[in-house]
Amino acid sequence: MDKNVAQSKRERYLTFHIGSEQYGIAIDRIKEIIAMMSITKVPNIPAYMRGVINLRGSIIPVVDTRLRFGMEYRESDMHTAIIIVEVEKISIGFIVDRVEEVSSIESSSLSEPPKFGSSIDTDFICAVAQIEEEVVMILDVLKLFEADELVGIEQIEQTQTQGE
Secondary structure, eight states: OOHHHHHOOEEEEEEEEETTEEEEEEGGGEEEEEEOOOOBOOTTSOTTEEEEEEETTEEEEEEEHHHHTTOOOOOOOTTOEEEEEEETTEEEEEEESEEEEEEEEEGGGEEOOOOOOTTSOOTTEEEEEEETTEEEEEEOGGGGSOHHHHHHHHHHHHHHHHTO
């Protein structure tokens, strides 16, 4: 068996769009994908935290991924979805413009994310993949949040659960 073949591993990623950009998240991080639903606002949270949803009795904080990435707010439409991801044992919903598909990507076709200098935060992009003509930025969901933000999300979750 060719050693190079053994070295290359296929990983599965859910790909989705935010604006005109395509992103991916490792499939093993994703709990489920749901249609956009009513979000309960929570006072005194960052603008990109849209609030919480009640998903079959679980209170899940929801992040507007567009706002987290510094893009402008967009009304949801029939393609808007919430991707439920588990980060440090906390479920978080990410609002995305459109879910694309599950893609198998050879680890050999992943490359380092581009460096734009210290003033631009690209830490949450862990790799870049080329799928046909598209460039897909693979997100590190853990790095989308600072440690204190995760603590804040956990507190939002607990507060909402206790309030029921």
